[in-house]
Amino acid sequence: MDSPSAGSPLARPRRRLPKLTTRRLALGAVVLSPLVLASCQLPTFGGYRGATKQAVDANKLWQGFFITGLCVFILVAFLILWAVLRYRRRSDKIPAQTQYHTLFEIIYTVVPIVMVLVLFYFSVVTENSVDAVPASNVQVNVTAFQWGWRFSYPGHNVTVIGQELQNPTMVVPVGENVHIVLRSSDVIHGFYVPEFNFSRYALPGVTNQFSFNVNHAGTFRGQCTQLCxxxxxxxxxxxxxxxxxxxxxxxxxxxxxxxxxAYHANSSTVQGGSS
Ligand SMILES: [Cu+2]
Known part of the structure; x- marks a missing residue:
């Protein structure tokens, strides 16, 4: 359609359309993204909102990371589309070269560094809150073994054991710090409760300690996460x-x-099927 006699600058005015389109795209993105982000409750982006104080903190961190990543993706995708549409080839003429643009170079060096530092800061704050083991009146000693769990309550002479088809239940109080002392008696296991957004290895010869504070009553499924x-x-x-x-x-x-x-806190925890 374009005549190849592209040397003349008179053949340009038609190029205004993509510029307008990209402006509209940009405006749409600027107007819509805060609306989407501000909608009543932030989505969990595939995670759990969290049933413990620590899990809620972890979820907030995850949401922050996801939204940051999303913003970067939208910006980069927009810039790519804009460059492709606005600066698509029109002739064999070499376009103006803009390397060594000091301001741009400073911006795209400093902004990612600041982003990483901010994300790092929030990661450390969240990690400290999740890893803290505050003083607590409730302690459960958890021992993982092939293939089950033992939950014992020191000072109370209560132990819950479950293995294979007998799933044990750890009973804990809502709203209190529960101090977990985690050990393994044979191989490496993993203590994982999805709704707590938390997982920790149970390592033979190592004692791991952590704490959680459940924020509402309920029964939460947990499982070993290490092929044992x-x-x-x-x-x-x-x-x-x-x-x-x-x-x-x-x-x-x-x-x-x-x-x-004691075997299960509740007989309803036994899984179906027979060995
Ligand atoms: Cu295991």
Whole structure:
């Protein structure tokens, strides 16, 4: 369509259309993105909102990272599209070269560094909050073994054991710091509760400690996340968060029995199927 006699500058005015389009695109992006981001509640972007104080913090960090990544993606995609459309080839003439533009170079060096520093700062703050082990009246010693879990409550003579098809339930009080002392008696296992946004290795010969504070009552599924042998897939457990009074009652009810005799806090936790 264009005549190849492109040397003449008179053949230019038609090029205004893409410029307008890209401006509209830019305007649309600028107007729409805050509206989308400000809509009532931020999406979880595939994560969990979090059933513990620590999990909520982790989720906020995840949302921050995701939104930052999204903004970078939108900006980069827009710049690519804009460059492709606005500066597409019109002739064999070499366009004006703009390398060594000091201001641009400073901006695209400094802005990513600032972004990384900000993300790093929030990562450290969140990590410190998730890893903190505050003083607590509630302690559960968790021992992972092939292929099950033992939850014992020091000072209360209560132990819950479940293996393979008997899934044990760890009962904890809502709104209190629960101090977990995690060990393994054989190979490497992983203590993972998806709704707590938390996972930690249970390593033989190593004692790992962490704390969580469940923010609402409920039963949360947990499982081993480390391929630990034949029945790894059966290493499932529950964390059941109940009111502090119900927790005390449960302890009192179970502590009369000798240690290592309680199996599940609730018979409803047994999975179907037979071995
Ligand atoms: Cu395991």
């Amino acid at each position: 042998g034949l029945y790894h897939s059966l290493m499932i457990f529950q964390v059941k968060a109940v009111s502090p009074s119900a927790y005390e009652a449960w302890l009192a009810q179970n502590s009369t029995s000798a240690s290592t005799t």
